[in-house]
Amino acid sequence: MRSGACARVSFDPLDQEMRFTDFARYEQIREVGGIAWSDEHGGFWAVVDHDLVRAIAADDRRFVSSMGVRIPPNGTPPTFALEYDRPRHTVHRRILTEAVGPRAAPTLEARVRGHARRLLDEALACGGNRVDLGEDYAFRLSLDVMFDLIGAPPELKEEVEQLAEALFLYRTPLPDGSDPAHRLRQILEDMVASRIAVRRDDWLGQIIAYRNDTELSLTETEIHGAIVALLVGGHHSTARATACLLARLASDPTLQARLRAEPELIAVAAEETVRLHTPLRWFARTARAKVQLRDVTVRPGERVMLLYAGANRDPAYFDTPDQFRLDRPKANDHLAFGWGIHRCVGMPLATLEIRVAVEEVLARTSCVCLEEEVAWTSSTEPRQIPARFS
Ligand code: HEM
Numbered sequence: 001m002r003s004g005a006c007a008r009v010s011f012d013p014l015d016q017e018m019r020f021t022d023f024a025r026y027e028q029i030r031e032v033g034g035i036a037w038s039d040e041h042g043g044f045w046a047v048v049d050h051d052l053v054r055a056i057a058a059d060d061r062r063f064v065s066s067m068g069v070r071i072p073p074n075g076t077p078p079t080f081a082l083e084y085d086r087p088r089h090t091v092h093r094r095i096l097t098e099a100v101g102p103r104a105a106p107t108l109e110a111r112v113r114g115h116a117r118r119l120l121d122e123a124l125a126c127g128g129n130r131v132d133l134g135e136d137y138a139f140r141l142s143l144d145v146m147f148d149l150i151g152a153p154p155e156l157k158e159e160v161e162q163l164a165e166a167l168f169l170y171r172t173p174l175p176d177g178s179d180p181a182h183r184l185r186q187i188l189e190d191m192v193a194s195r196i197a198v199r200r201d202d203w204l205g206q207i208i209a210y211r212n213d214t215e216l217s218l219t220e221t222e223i224h225g226a227i228v229a230l231l232v233g234g235h236h237s238t239a240r241a242t243a244c245l246l247a248r249l250a251s252d253p254t255l256q257a258r259l260r261a262e263p264e265l266i267a268v269a270a271e272e273t274v275r276l277h278t279p280l281r282w283f284a285r286t287a288r289a290k291v292q293l294r295d296v297t298v299r300p301g302e303r304v305m306l307l308y309a310g311a312n313r314d315p316a317y318f319d320t321p322d323q324f325r326l327d328r329p330k331a332n333d334h335l336a337f338g339w340g341i342h343r344c345v346g347m348p349l350a351t352l353e354i355r356v357a358v359e360e361v362l363a364r365t366s367c368v369c370l371e372e373e374v375a376w377t378s379s380t381e382p383r384q385i386p387a388r389f390s
Pocket residue numbers: 057065069080081082083093096100229230233234235237238241274278279280283284308335336337338339341342343344345346347349350
């Protein structure tokens with residue numbers, strides 16, 4: 001409980017109703033000035049004002065990530081890069097940039113396209129001209145790409161997907177009641193042990209080799225965290241964004257015709273989808289010093305939740321923020337990939353995956369339409385998109 005006068009909201013990120021009501025909650029915070037205190041989970045500041053969110057994300061000296069970026073913490077070891085501060089963060093970032101950054105991502109395009117084509121072939125072979133563009137395409141695509149890139153055993157896909165949802169997305173227990181953090185640790189230990197036993201020239205083999213690099217000397221925890229960063233960071237976020245754009249495409253013939261006629265706009269549509277739906281809603285920071293944010297004094301040790309999804313619909317920053325527009329001024333100033341030193345390292349790969357997924361659907365159809373209603377599991381996740389190709 002925080003003493004003293006300040007704007008307050010009740011904001012519980014674990015409340016399952018928030019899956020669909022979070023945008024309305026952001027507006028409540030905006031009405032009281034864009035920053036408000038919530039007593040949930042030990043208390044934190046919730047921020048939706050675009051300029052404030054961006055300023056805090058840019059201020060990694062006074063707002064640190066090493067105290068955890070999740071509220072409440074989920075019991076996993078710190079995620080590589082994401083939950084480290086400088087100078088160690090710089091080392092992590094270099095390693096991840098080599099794998100998925102702006103130079104690496106274009107070299108992965110043929111592999112991503114190969115996965116997209118195979119998945120569409122498989123789906124069409126099963127369903128005739130009917131395809132679920134959600135679960136069977138967008139969600140499988142990003143998982144297949146990450147497993148392929150890492151060199152992770154494909155038979156673990158389903159379980160990793162379930163663990164990631166339980167730990168990092170919805171915080172729901174596993175069906176058998178067991179501890180997902182414990183099971184994830186086991187999987188990571190086995191993965192590392194088997195790659196040490198059988199050397200292979202994949203990313204897993206490379207990251208393990210960094211244990212013995214005198215300059216980098218990665219610990220066991222860091223190696224586990226690095227695998228999680230790519231597996232978990234790279235999967236649901238990209239899948240959701242891809243699915244959101246595909247759902248819109250299948251239900252909007254005008255947009256479809258426009259993207260067929262002007263394929264260079266697919267990348268613009270991808271960026272606007274990421275802004276509008278913001279697949280990863282928020283990340284937290286902890287204040288290391290007393291910081292004045294407008295008329296709010298944040299005390300050392302207090303946590304701040306950066307609600308990127310709220311900032312991306314800030315009407316003081318974006319005109320008509322709830323609309324999908326291909327002609328948006330300041331279109332790339334959204335915060336869906338974060339800001340500052342932790343800004344998403346996988347952004348080049350994510351935008352490439354979304355674009356390629358859409359290009360491949362358009363390439364083998366003259367029309368895509370919805371067969372049934374889209375099944376949303378949250379306001380950012382169209383999980384089933386029953387579509388018909390012609
Ligand atoms: C549309 C897809 C994606 C979205 C919306 C997204 C969103 C984000 C956001 C908001 C952050 C900032 C976290 C913070 O402020 O603390 C972030 C960081 C990160 N993302 Fe992504 N991400 C996406 C795709 C990916 C992909 C494809 C990968 C890996 C292949 C990835 C790996 C990471 C990692 C490792 C970080 C931590 C970077 C650091 O701390 O320096 N993400 N992402």
